[in-house]
Amino acid sequence: MPARATRKTSESSDKVSMICRALRRAIIEQALEPGAKLPEDSLGERFGxxxxxxxxxxxxxxxxxxVELRRNRIAVVATPxxxxxxxxxxxxIxxxxLVVRQLAGKLTKSQISELTDHVDAEDRARGGTDAASIRLATEFHILLAQMTNSPILVRYVSEVAYRCCLTLSLYSRPHSTECAINEHRAIIAALAKGDEAKVMELMHHHLDSVANRALVAPTPQRGRDLLDVLAPYADEVTSDRVVKLPKVARRG
Amino acid sequence: MPARATRKTSESSDKVSMICRALRRAIIEQALEPGAKLPEDSLGERFGxxxxxxxxxxxxxxxxxxVELRRNRIAVVATPxxxxxxxxxxxxIxxxxLVVRQLAGKLTKSQISELTDHVDAEDRARGGTDAASIRLATEFHILLAQMTNSPILVRYVSEVAYRCCLTLSLYSRPHSTECAINEHRAIIAALAKGDEAKVMELMHHHLDSVANRALVAPTPQRGRDLLDVLAPYADEVTSDRVVKLPKVARRG
DNA sequence: GACCGTCAAACTGCATGCAATTGGGGCGCT
DNA sequence: AGCGCCCCAATTGCATGCAGTTTGACGGTC
Structure with a gap:
C-alpha cells in the first residue's frame, strides 16, 4: 500500500483553513487556554x-x-x-x-523510518516546553492514521486526538513523557513485525495509561468552568431552581 | 420524560443548523443524489x-x-x-x-420501550419507500448512541451513520430490510438482558452483514463517478496520462 | 454598602455588494 | 465535421454595512 498522506477532505489553501490550522495549533499548544474568548473582530483583525x-x-x-459557540455570545475555547x-x-482507543490493525505488517521501509524519525524528534523535544512535547506526541498518532490512507479515519483520529490534547492541558498534572515515547517505539516495532494482536494490545495499553495518568480524577482546582466544577455539588441540592442535568444511562 | 437527546455541541436553532438538517435529510433520503450540484445562490433562495x-x-x-467543496467550484453532494x-x-462497527458496550444492562424501562417503538415504526414503514426505511434504520442507531449521553459519541456515530447511509444509496441493490429489523430487535433484547459480550457480537454482526449485503463489490453499473469506477484499473496502468478521460457516461 | 434599573459599547446574525474565477457555448479555423 | 479559442453568464471568495442582542459599568435608591 502506498505511503503518502491524503488531504482530500478539507484544509486546502483558502483563508478559512489557514485560520483553522493556526487556531487549532494555538489551542493544543495552550497558547489559548480553555475558556479563552475568541471574538470574531479580533480574530479577523489579527489574521488580516x-x-x-x-x-x-x-x-x-x-x-x-x-471551540464552543453559543448564539449571540462570544465564542470560547472549549472546556470539556x-x-x-x-x-x-x-x-x-x-x-x-483500528489504525494499527490495518497497519500491522503493511508498512514500507520508508514509512517505518518516517515514524522512527518522528519519535526521535519527540525525544529531542523532551527538554523543551510541555506544549511542544504534547503536540509532537499527538502528531505521532496522526501520522500513523495518515498511513492507513483512509481519509475518514485520518479525520476522526485527528479530531479526537486534538480533543484529547485539549483535555490533557486541562486535567493533567505536569507529566513525564518518557514512557510515552518508549511506548511509541514499541508500537513501531510491533507494527514492523506485523504482530496484529500485539500492536493492538500495545496501542490500547498506551492510550489507556496516558488517559489514566492524566485523567486521574476530576481535579476541581484546574477546571476552568464553574458550572462543571459545581455540577456534582448541585446534584445534592434538592431545590428546583437548580438546573438538573439530563441524567440517563451514565455508567458508574 | 425519558432520556432526551443531548444538543450541546451544534444544531441549535439558528438558520445554518436548520439548513444543515434539511440538506442532510435530503441527501440521506436520496432526494439529492451523489454528485448533485448545490450552488449557494439556489440554496439561499430555496431556504429564504x-x-x-x-x-x-x-x-x-x-x-x-x-458534501464536497472544491475551491471556486460549485459544491456537490459527496460521492464516496x-x-x-x-x-x-x-x-x-x-x-x-462501544455504544452497546456502554449501554448493556444500563437502559431504563422507558428507554427500552422508546427503542421498541422505533423498531415498530421501522416495521410499519416496510411497505413505504426504500429511502424512508433506510432513514429509520439509521435513526435507530443514532437513537442508541444518544442514550449513552456522550455528546462526542453521538456526533461521531451520527456522522458515520449518515455517511454509510449515503454510500448505501450509491452501492446497494434494492435490499430487504426485514432481517435488519429483526437484528435491531435482537440487539434491544440483549441490551435489556445486559449481556455485554453478546450485544457487542450482535451489533458487530449486524453492521458487518449490512455492509456486506450492500457493498458486495465495486458495482460499476451503479457507480456514478467514472473516475472512481476506473480507479482500481488505473492503478495497474504505469502511464502517467491515465487521468485524462473521454466523456462522462449517462446519469442515473 | 448592597441592590437594581438603565444605557452605551461590544459583539453577533445576517444580507448585500464587488472583484475574481470558472466553464460552457458560440465562432472561426482547418 | 472536428478542433481550438474566446468571451460572457454563472458562481464563488471575501469585505462591509446594518440591525438586534448581550455585557457590564454607572448611577440612583433603599
Whole structure:
C-alpha cells in the first residue's frame, strides 16, 4: 500500500483553513487556554481577514469540538468536562486500535523510518516546553492514521486526538513523557513485525495509561468552568431552581 | 420524560443548523443524489436566506463528509468511493460496539420501550419507500448512541451513520430490510438482558452483514463517478496520462 | 454598602455588494 | 465535421454595512 498522506477532505489553501490550522495549533499548544474568548473582530483583525472568514473558521472548529459557540455570545475555547474527556479517550482507543490493525505488517521501509524519525524528534523535544512535547506526541498518532490512507479515519483520529490534547492541558498534572515515547517505539516495532494482536494490545495499553495518568480524577482546582466544577455539588441540592442535568444511562 | 437527546455541541436553532438538517435529510433520503450540484445562490433562495448562510451550511456538511467543496467550484453532494464506504463501515462497527458496550444492562424501562417503538415504526414503514426505511434504520442507531449521553459519541456515530447511509444509496441493490429489523430487535433484547459480550457480537454482526449485503463489490453499473469506477484499473496502468478521460457516461 | 434599573459599547446574525474565477457555448479555423 | 479559442453568464471568495442582542459599568435608591 502506498505511503503518502491524503488531504482530500478539507484544509486546502483558502483563508478559512489557514485560520483553522493556526487556531487549532494555538489551542493544543495552550497558547489559548480553555475558556479563552475568541471574538470574531479580533480574530479577523489579527489574521488580516474579515469577520466573515473568522466566523466561518470558528464554525469549523466548533464542529471539531475545539471551540464552543453559543448564539449571540462570544465564542470560547472549549472546556470539556472530565466525563467528556474520558469519553473522548474511549473513542480514541477504539479508533487507534483500528489504525494499527490495518497497519500491522503493511508498512514500507520508508514509512517505518518516517515514524522512527518522528519519535526521535519527540525525544529531542523532551527538554523543551510541555506544549511542544504534547503536540509532537499527538502528531505521532496522526501520522500513523495518515498511513492507513483512509481519509475518514485520518479525520476522526485527528479530531479526537486534538480533543484529547485539549483535555490533557486541562486535567493533567505536569507529566513525564518518557514512557510515552518508549511506548511509541514499541508500537513501531510491533507494527514492523506485523504482530496484529500485539500492536493492538500495545496501542490500547498506551492510550489507556496516558488517559489514566492524566485523567486521574476530576481535579476541581484546574477546571476552568464553574458550572462543571459545581455540577456534582448541585446534584445534592434538592431545590428546583437548580438546573438538573439530563441524567440517563451514565455508567458508574 | 425519558432520556432526551443531548444538543450541546451544534444544531441549535439558528438558520445554518436548520439548513444543515434539511440538506442532510435530503441527501440521506436520496432526494439529492451523489454528485448533485448545490450552488449557494439556489440554496439561499430555496431556504429564504442569503448566500452567506447557505455557504456556512455547506461548510458544515463538508466537514461531515456529506458534501464536497472544491475551491471556486460549485459544491456537490459527496460521492464516496467504494473503499471510503468500506472504511466508514469499519469505523462505524467499532464505534457502535462501544455504544452497546456502554449501554448493556444500563437502559431504563422507558428507554427500552422508546427503542421498541422505533423498531415498530421501522416495521410499519416496510411497505413505504426504500429511502424512508433506510432513514429509520439509521435513526435507530443514532437513537442508541444518544442514550449513552456522550455528546462526542453521538456526533461521531451520527456522522458515520449518515455517511454509510449515503454510500448505501450509491452501492446497494434494492435490499430487504426485514432481517435488519429483526437484528435491531435482537440487539434491544440483549441490551435489556445486559449481556455485554453478546450485544457487542450482535451489533458487530449486524453492521458487518449490512455492509456486506450492500457493498458486495465495486458495482460499476451503479457507480456514478467514472473516475472512481476506473480507479482500481488505473492503478495497474504505469502511464502517467491515465487521468485524462473521454466523456462522462449517462446519469442515473 | 448592597441592590437594581438603565444605557452605551461590544459583539453577533445576517444580507448585500464587488472583484475574481470558472466553464460552457458560440465562432472561426482547418 | 472536428478542433481550438474566446468571451460572457454563472458562481464563488471575501469585505462591509446594518440591525438586534448581550455585557457590564454607572448611577440612583433603599
Amino acid at each position: 481577514v474579515s469577520r466573515t472568514i473568522a466566523r466561518h473558521a470558528l464554525g469549523q472548529l466548533a464542529a471539531e469540538g475545539l 468536562s472530565w466525563q467528556e474527556a474520558r469519553d473522548a479517550f474511549d473513542i480514541r 477504539e479508533l487507534e486500535r | 436566506v442569503s448566500r452567506t448562510i447557505a455557504r456556512h451550511a455547506l461548510g458544515q456538511l463538508a466537514a461531515e463528509g456529506l 468511493s467504494w473503499q471510503e464506504a468500506r472504511d466508514a463501515f469499519d469505523i462505524r 467499532e464505534l457502535e460496539r
